[in-house]
Amino acid sequence: MKNILVVEDEFDVQQVVADVLRDEGYEVAVCGNGREALEYLRKHRPDVIVLDVMMPLLSGPQVLEQMARSPELKGVPIVLMSEISPPESEPRRWHVFLRKPFRLEQLLDAVTRASGVEGRA
Amino acid sequence: MSESRNEGEGGGTREERVQTGIPRLDFILKGGFKVGGAYSVMGPPGSGKTILANQVCCNHIEKQGGRCVYMTLLVESHAKMVGHLSSLRFFKHEYLPEKLYYISGYQEVREQGFTGLLELIRRTLRERRATLFVIDGMESAEQLSSSPQAYREFVHALQTAANLLGCTILLLSTLRSRSHVENSLVDGVIELSDQLIGPRAVRELTVHKFRGSDYLRGRHEVEITDAGLIIHPRTEIQFSKPPEQAREQRVRMGFGLKRLDEMLGGGVPSGSTIALVGAPGTGKTLLGLSFLVEGARQGQRGTYFGFYEPPPRLIEKAEDVGIPLERYVKDGSIKLEWQPPLEHFMDSLAEQLLEKLRLDEPQEERRRLFIDGAEGFRAAAVYADRIPRFLSALTNQLRMQDVTTVITDELELFQPELDLPTPELANVVETVVVLRYLELRSQMYRLLSIMKMRESAYDTSLREFRITSKGIDVADSFESAEVLLSGHGRLRGSPPARKGATRRTVKRAGKKPGKGGGGKR
Numbered sequence: 001m002k003n004i005l006v007v008e009d010e011f012d013v014q015q016v017v018a019d020v021l022r023d024e025g026y027e028v029a030v031c032g033n034g035r036e037a038l039e040y041l042r043k044h045r046p047d048v049i050v051l052d053v054m055m056p057l058l059s060g061p062q063v064l065e066q067m068a069r070s071p072e073l074k075g076v077p078i079v080l081m082s083e084i085s086p087p088e089s090e091p092r093r094w095h096v097f098l099r100k101p102f103r104l105e106q107l108l109d110a111v112t113r114a115s116g117v118e119g120r121a
Numbered sequence: 122m123s124e125s126r127n128e129g130e131g132g133g134t135r136e137e138r139v140q141t142g143i144p145r146l147d148f149i150l151k152g153g154f155k156v157g158g159a160y161s162v163m164g165p166p167g168s169g170k171t172i173l174a175n176q177v178c179c180n181h182i183e184k185q186g187g188r189c190v191y192m193t194l195l196v197e198s199h200a201k202m203v204g205h206l207s208s209l210r211f212f213k214h215e216y217l218p219e220k221l222y223y224i225s226g227y228q229e230v231r232e233q234g235f236t237g238l239l240e241l242i243r244r245t246l247r248e249r250r251a252t253l254f255v256i257d258g259m260e261s262a263e264q265l266s267s268s269p270q271a272y273r274e275f276v277h278a279l280q281t282a283a284n285l286l287g288c289t290i291l292l293l294s295t296l297r298s299r300s301h302v303e304n305s306l307v308d309g310v311i312e313l314s315d316q317l318i319g320p321r322a323v324r325e326l327t328v329h330k331f332r333g334s335d336y337l338r339g340r341h342e343v344e345i346t347d348a349g350l351i352i353h354p355r356t357e358i359q360f361s362k363p364p365e366q367a368r369e370q371r372v373r374m375g376f377g378l379k380r381l382d383e384m385l386g387g388g389v390p391s392g393s394t395i396a397l398v399g400a401p402g403t404g405k406t407l408l409g410l411s412f413l414v415e416g417a418r419q420g421q422r423g424t425y426f427g428f429y430e431p432p433p434r435l436i437e438k439a440e441d442v443g444i445p446l447e448r449y450v451k452d453g454s455i456k457l458e459w460q461p462p463l464e465h466f467m468d469s470l471a472e473q474l475l476e477k478l479r480l481d482e483p484q485e486e487r488r489r490l491f492i493d494g495a496e497g498f499r500a501a502a503v504y505a506d507r508i509p510r511f512l513s514a515l516t517n518q519l520r521m522q523d524v525t526t527v528i529t530d531e532l533e534l535f536q537p538e539l540d541l542p543t544p545e546l547a548n549v550v551e552t553v554v555v556l557r558y559l560e561l562r563s564q565m566y567r568l569l570s571i572m573k574m575r576e577s578a579y580d581t582s583l584r585e586f587r588i589t590s591k592g593i594d595v596a597d598s599f600e601s602a603e604v605l606l607s608g609h610g611r612l613r614g615s616p617p618a619r620k621g622a623t624r625r626t627v628k629r630a631g632k633k634p635g636k637g638g639g640g641k642r
C-alpha cells in the first residue's frame with residue numbers, strides 16, 4: 001500500500017483529497033502548511049506528495065526547495081497543485097502539475113502518474 | 122513600495138494611504154485606506170465584498186507595488202475564487218503567488234484557536250512582507266470564538282499587529298449590526314448592500330465610519346462590471362460645495378431662430394440652463410438641436426446627451442426640417458452621445474456626462490449642451506426624492522464649466538394643465554420655455570412661450586411655433602397665437618379670419634391632437 005502525504009491549507013480541499021485517496025486504498029497523511037509538512041518529512045518518506053503552492057508559514061515551492069537539499073527526500077514524486085500554472089522561470093522540482101479546480105479522476109490520474117516516476121526527478 | 126500621500130483634513134498633516142484604485146472609492150474615502158489601519162467590510166452574500174477586496178489587492182500591487190495576503194475562513198475555495206475573478210479585468214494571474222498570496226486560516230483557528238491563528242497571521246505577514254492583508258469570512262472566526270471577549274481581543278490584536286507591521290487590514294464579513302463589537306474596534310466600517318427596490322436590484326456602498334478622516338457619507342450606487350466594482354457617489358454630495366466663483370461670462374447664446382432669440386433678449390445667458398417643456402412631438406428635440414447647430418455655426422462646441430433617438434435617426438430628423446446637423450457632427454463640432462434604453466444609474470449618467478465634457482474640450486469656453494431629456498435621469502433614479510438635489514448639483518456643475526445647457530422635460534400628451542413631471546426643474550434652471558399643442562378646426566398648432574427667465578427681461582407673449590420641411594420658425598408677433606387662441610384660426614395660406622366672425626374662446630391647450638396638416642413631428 002502506497003503512502004501519500006497531502007499538504008494543503010484549505011481544510012475542505014485537504015479532507016476531500018485525503019478521503020478520495022483513502023477510498024482508492026492509499027495510506028494518507030495530511031498537513032495544513034509547509035512547515036508541518038517538513039516536520040512530517042523528517043520522520044517519514046511518503047511514496048507521493050500532493051503539495052499545494054500557496055500555504056501559510058511555508059509555501060509549496062519553499063518546501064520543494066528544502067526537499068531538494070535533503071538527500072533522503074530527493075526524488076520523492078510530487079504532484080504540485082495550484083490555481084495558476086507554475087512559472088517557467090522557476091526550477092521544476094515537481095513531477096505532475098494539477099491545476100485547481102480539478103476533478104477527482106484528474107487527481108487520481110496525477111497520483112498514479114507521479115507514482116510511476118519515483119527516482120527520476 | 123510607494124504610497125500615496127494625501128493632504129489630511131485641516132490641510133496640515135500628510136498621511137499615507139493605500140489607494141483602493143476602485144473608481145471613485147478613493148474619492149469617497151478622500152484618498153483610500155490609511156496605512157496600518159483595520160477596516161471592516163460587511164455585506165450580504167453577493168454584494169461584492171470579495172470582488173472589492175481582490176480589486177483593492179490587485180490595484181495596490183499594480184499602482185503602489187504592494188504585496189497582499191488573502192486569508193479565507195470557511196468561504197469559497199481558492200480555486201473557485203480565482204476562477205470567478207479570472208473573468209474580471211483587474212485580476213492578473215501573474216500576481217500569484219508572489220504578490221498576491223491566498224491562504225486558509227480555518228484549520229488553524231479550528232485547531233489552535235485565536236492564539237494559533239494570530240501567530241499564523243503575524244508570521245505570514247512578516248514572511249510575505251505584506252502591505253495589505255484580507256481576512257474573508259470573519260463571521261466564521263467569531264463563531265469559533267470561545268466568548269465575545271475572546272473575539273474582541275482577537276480583533277484588537279490584529280489591529281496592533283497591523284499597526285506595527287505597517288500593513289493595512291480588511292476584515293470581510295456577512296452583514297452585521299453597525300454596533301457590532303468588531304465595528305467599534307476597527308478604524309473604518311464599509312457596508313455593501315444588495316437589495317430589490319421595486320423591480321430593480323440595487324447594490325450600494327455606505328461608509329459608516331472612517332477614523333481620522335473626512336469621507337462622503339450616505340449611500341452610493343455600486344455597479345459590478347467586467348472591470349470589477351465601480352462606485353457612483355451621489356452627485357449632490359460630490360458637488361455639495363461649488364466654488365463661489367463660476368466661470369460664466371454671461372454672453373447671450375441664441376437658438377438661431379430670429380424671433381425666439383429676440384423674445385429671449387438675444388438668447389439665453391451663457392453658463393445658464395434652459396428647460397424646454399412640452400408634450401411629445403411639440404418640437405423640443407428639434408429646438409434643442411437647433412441650439413447646438415447655431416452654436417456650431419458660431420464656432421462653439423456642442424454635445425447632445427439623449428436617451429431615445431440614436432444618432433442616425435436624430436440626424437435624419439434634423440435634416441428633414443432643414444437643420445444642418447450632419448455636417449457639424451461630421452466635422453466634430455457637435456458630438457452625439459446616445460444612451461441606449463437600458464437600466465441606468467442616475468449618478469453614473471451624470472458622471473459620464475461630466476466626464477465627457479471634462480475630457481473633450483476642457484479649455485473651450487462657452488460650450489453648449491443639449492440634454493434630451495430630464496426624464497432619462499428620472500427613470501434612472503432609485504430614490505425619486507433625490508431628483509431636486511441631483512438636478513441642482515448637476516446644473517451647478519455645468520454652470521461652473523461654463524456650459525450652456527438646454528434640457529427637455531416631457532409633459533403628458535393629453536394633459537389639460539401645465540403640470541411639470543419634474544417640478545424641481547423649473548426651480549433649478551434660469552429659463553423655462555413651454556411648447557404646447559392647440560387643436561383648432563381640425564388642425565394642430567404649436568404654441569411657444571417663455572414662462573420664466575431669471576435676471577433678464579423677456580417677451581411674455583405666446584407665439585405660434587411652426588415646423589416645416591424648410592425649417593423651424595417662431596411667428597413674428599403674438600397675433601397669430603392670439604388669433605388661434607381666440608378661435609380665429611385659419612388654414613395656412615388662406616386669407617385672415619373675417620372681422621366680426623363668431624368668436625370662440627379656447628379655454629385650455631393640449632387637447633387630443635388630430636390629423637391636421639400642422640401635426641407633430
